[in-house]
Amino acid sequence: MTTTDPSVNYLNHEKGLRSWLMTLDHKRLGLMYMWSTFVAMLLGGSFALALRLELFAPGQQIMSKDFYNHMFTLHGAVMIFLVIIPSIPAALGNFVLPIMLGAKDVAFPKLNRFSYHLYLTGAVFLIAAILTGGLDTGWTFYTPYSTSTDTSVIIAVMGAFILGFSSIFTGLNFIATIHKMRPPGMTWFRMPLLLWALYATSVIQILATPVLGIALLMLIVERVLGVGILDPALGGDPVLFQHLFWFYSHPAVYVMILPAMGVLSEMFAVYSRKQIFGYRYIAYSSISIAIVSFIVWGHHLYVSGQSTMVSVIFSAITFTVAIPSAIKVFNWIATMYKGSINLTTGMISALAVIWLFGIGGLTGLWMANLSTDMHLHDTYFVVSHFHFVMVGSALFSYLGAVHHWWPKMFGVMYDEGKGRLWTIMTFIGFNITFLPQFLLGTRGMPRRYFDYAPQFEFLNKVSTIGSMIVGLSIVMVFWNLLRSLKNGKKAPANPWGGVTLEWQCASPPSPHNFEDAPTVGDPYDMSQNRFVSDEEGYVPVTPSENDPYVYQVKVEEA
Amino acid sequence: MSSDHHDPLLAHHFDDMEQQFDTNKFGMWVFLLTEILFFSGLFVAYAVYRSNHSDVFEYASQYLNTNLGALNTIVLLLSSFTAAWAVRAAQLGQNGLVTKLLGVTVLCAFGFMAIKAEEYSHKYHEGLLWGGAEHSIFKVDTNTVDPAVAEHSEYWSEVKELPPEFRRQIGIFFGIYFCLTGLHGIHVIIGIIVILWLMRRNVRGDFSPQKYDAIDLGALYWHLVDLIWIYLFPLLYLIS
Numbered sequence: 001m002t003t004t005d006p007s008v009n010y011l012n013h014e015k016g017l018r019s020w021l022m023t024l025d026h027k028r029l030g031l032m033y034m035w036s037t038f039v040a041m042l043l044g045g046s047f048a049l050a051l052r053l054e055l056f057a058p059g060q061q062i063m064s065k066d067f068y069n070h071m072f073t074l075h076g077a078v079m080i081f082l083v084i085i086p087s088i089p090a091a092l093g094n095f096v097l098p099i100m101l102g103a104k105d106v107a108f109p110k111l112n113r114f115s116y117h118l119y120l121t122g123a124v125f126l127i128a129a130i131l132t133g134g135l136d137t138g139w140t141f142y143t144p145y146s147t148s149t150d151t152s153v154i155i156a157v158m159g160a161f162i163l164g165f166s167s168i169f170t171g172l173n174f175i176a177t178i179h180k181m182r183p184p185g186m187t188w189f190r191m192p193l194l195l196w197a198l199y200a201t202s203v204i205q206i207l208a209t210p211v212l213g214i215a216l217l218m219l220i221v222e223r224v225l226g227v228g229i230l231d232p233a234l235g236g237d238p239v240l241f242q243h244l245f246w247f248y249s250h251p252a253v254y255v256m257i258l259p260a261m262g263v264l265s266e267m268f269a270v271y272s273r274k275q276i277f278g279y280r281y282i283a284y285s286s287i288s289i290a291i292v293s294f295i296v297w298g299h300h301l302y303v304s305g306q307s308t309m310v311s312v313i314f315s316a317i318t319f320t321v322a323i324p325s326a327i328k329v330f331n332w333i334a335t336m337y338k339g340s341i342n343l344t345t346g347m348i349s350a351l352a353v354i355w356l357f358g359i360g361g362l363t364g365l366w367m368a369n370l371s372t373d374m375h376l377h378d379t380y381f382v383v384s385h386f387h388f389v390m391v392g393s394a395l396f397s398y399l400g401a402v403h404h405w406w407p408k409m410f411g412v413m414y415d416e417g418k419g420r421l422w423t424i425m426t427f428i429g430f431n432i433t434f435l436p437q438f439l440l441g442t443r444g445m446p447r448r449y450f451d452y453a454p455q456f457e458f459l460n461k462v463s464t465i466g467s468m469i470v471g472l473s474i475v476m477v478f479w480n481l482l483r484s485l486k487n488g489k490k491a492p493a494n495p496w497g498g499v500t501l502e503w504q505c506a507s508p509p510s511p512h513n514f515e516d517a518p519t520v521g522d523p524y525d526m527s528q529n530r531f532v533s534d535e536e537g538y539v540p541v542t543p544s545e546n547d548p549y550v551y552q553v554k555v556e557e558a
Numbered sequence: 559m560s561s562d563h564h565d566p567l568l569a570h571h572f573d574d575m576e577q578q579f580d581t582n583k584f585g586m587w588v589f590l591l592t593e594i595l596f597f598s599g600l601f602v603a604y605a606v607y608r609s610n611h612s613d614v615f616e617y618a619s620q621y622l623n624t625n626l627g628a629l630n631t632i633v634l635l636l637s638s639f640t641a642a643w644a645v646r647a648a649q650l651g652q653n654g655l656v657t658k659l660l661g662v663t664v665l666c667a668f669g670f671m672a673i674k675a676e677e678y679s680h681k682y683h684e685g686l687l688w689g690g691a692e693h694s695i696f697k698v699d700t701n702t703v704d705p706a707v708a709e710h711s712e713y714w715s716e717v718k719e720l721p722p723e724f725r726r727q728i729g730i731f732f733g734i735y736f737c738l739t740g741l742h743g744i745h746v747i748i749g750i751i752v753i754l755w756l757m758r759r760n761v762r763g764d765f766s767p768q769k770y771d772a773i774d775l776g777a778l779y780w781h782l783v784d785l786i787w788i789y790l791f792p793l794l795y796l797i798s
């Protein structure tokens with residue numbers, strides 16, 4: 001199976017829809033996940049814009065109250081289950097994880113394909129729910145409302161259940177791959193930090209998602225058979241559902257943010273042309289975030305009647321999450337210090353995340369605090385906080401990552417100028433949208449209502465205008481990327497100077513990733529390659545013959 | 559990439575058989591972990607309600623047939639033993655024996671389901687169901703109990719004298735009982751399908767001492783199904 005023809009790559013070696021849908025190649029699966037998340041993002045994004053238009057002024061604008069309830073539920077469900085959860089872990093993770101590791105594929109390629117097929121099936125269920133009566137429970141499916149409303153709860157819950165298993169199998173695959181498929185030389189501490197992050201994410205996926213699965217199953221059984229466990233009328237306890245739901249859904253926040261942090265660690269090092277600062281601390285902080293994420297879920301239940309003692313404990317543990325999160329941010333900043341910073345679109349996204357995650361993370365502490373949370377619970381403050389984390393941090397990192405690996409995925413360069421412009425515009429629009437919502441929240445505007453008191457009108461108008469800027473800019477970001485597929489410049493193997501293994505294979509990679517076995521070294525030793533203007537990219541500095549890890553040639557400043 | 563090995567048993571992305579076997583087994587263990595967490599939600603429900611209403615649980619557990627539960631425990635233990643033996647036989651290349659042992663395993667699994675069905679139908683007949691079920695005798699409002707069920711259920715005369723809240727919580731006990739044993743039953747059925755599939759592949763000659771991963775993994779799954787029952791039996795049947 002030796003392919004020497006450089007024009008044969010994973011994109012063109014087989015043709016036809018079937019060759020994609022039935023592929024076992026992790027790279028093709030990664031791309032399909034990516035396109036799917038983009039389509040879902042368009043859908044969920046239009047729901048969001050519709051919501052903001054409704055909130056442009058008090059009273060009914062463009063939709064009824066009921067329709068509004070459907071809209072915010074579906075916006076949440078689509079964005080979380082179809083976009084953010086699979087974004088970096090499944091889409092990008094599938095593409096880069098085996099290559100970064102130096103493996104030919106994930107441990108279980110057929111299971112990987114099955115995960116994607118489950119994802120598609122789950123998506124079909126969610127869409128079927130939209131078409132057959134909609135869903136108005138909020139994405140959290142809280143009982144007892146979800147067991148009594150007459151909307152399509154069962155179909156939607158089955159969709160979420162199936163998507164959960166898709167996520168579990170991806171996590172299982174990645175864990176097995178990282179444990180068992182590392183080539184000689186790839187020790188745990190030579191793994192790029194993105195792999196540490198994906199590993200920690202996968203641990204959460206396999207441990208937390210099954211609990212969501214059973215919670216959703218109990219909800220279905222409750223609705224269909226009236227089994228009583230979650231139904232107060234039959235002596236059951238609806239709060240049990242909240243506990244089980246958040247036992248998954250709090251860690252799920254880290255399924256969204258941990259891989260984003262992994263991506264940032266890669267981008268800050270590469271775009272600063274500097275060794276990452278505090279490698280081990282970043283690696284361990286990923287693991288500790290994953291562990292702590294399992295014991296903080298009660299901070300969603302401060303007002304549910306759980307005992308004060310328990311709330312105090314959950315509050316205290318929640319505060320500790322700030323430590324590993326801050327370790328990462330400080331290390332990124334230290335990585336940039338005295339680096340030679342390359343302000344690509346990816347780097348601009350990464351810098352934006354420091355701001356957005358700073359705000360999103362710190363406002364989280366307000367709500368971890370018991371007394372302030374009593375005031376802020378279920379207000380727009382919460383809405384703004386988690387949008388800063390999920391969209392501002394996770395989705396911005398995803399967009400940055402897509403730009404960063406775009407040349408590797410498709411072998412073409414996107415237009416950097418337009419990429420920068422529209423990323424910055426998205427950033428500005430995002431802040432205009434969500435900063436006013438913090439104010440609205442502290443002034444007492446509750447979330448999930450289609451109407452509001454007149455004194456909130458101005459800030460809501462600002463927020464809606466901001467959301468339009470985001471909508472337009474995101475479309476332009478995608479447009480810029482898509483255009484490059486047609487007329488983008490050909491990408492070199494290593495356009496940014498990354499040292500991790502994916503930059504050692506061709507752009508786009510050959511069907512089996514590497515033509516020659518890659519050399520595994522320090523993933524952040526930037527002196528291993530240098531810029532060559534003829535190539536418009538970076539090429540390896542020739543290693544000495546007897547020791548592949550010691551490089552004698554000094555970097556020429558490009 | 560020079561791939562000199564053209565061993566048809568080795569998937570292209572592994573270096574050698576050992577790595578392939580290790581990876582498969584590792585993956586299965588991780589999967590079993592997710593299975594345990596999948597059940598955990600119901601175990602949590604059990605723990606919560608039992609700690610809040612231990613008297614109800616002790617009382618309600620007497621409605622379960624301990625003899626049939628114990629018999630099922632023995633049946634499953636035997637099937638786990640034959641499944642483990644089948645792995646050993648596959649390792650030694652005794653393929654004929656593998657088929658027989660897997661056959662015994664599958665028969666035990668069917669036996670388990672038959673006994674379970676007997677238990678379920680008895681419960682249904684007597685109205686020993688969760689409060690929301692039409693046939694249940696554990697309704698809070700005794701007037702809503704189906705008179706036909708009340709008439710022939712041997713437990714009705716006793717149950718109708720219980721305080722309403724107590725009766726309601728017995729309904730929850732049965733809700734948990736049916737959810738746990740039902741979910742376990744689904745796993746038994748999946749196990750039956752897996753073992754039948756393994757038997758077919760074994761007869762076809764897919765397995766050799768060099769490669770019998772699937773039998774090993776299938777048996778691991780079956781042990782988990784067994785293990786969960788080992789917990790369910792005392793938690794549900796042996797409370798008092």
Ligand SMILES: [Cu+2]
Pocket residue numbers: 249250253296297299300
């Ligand atoms: Cu949380």
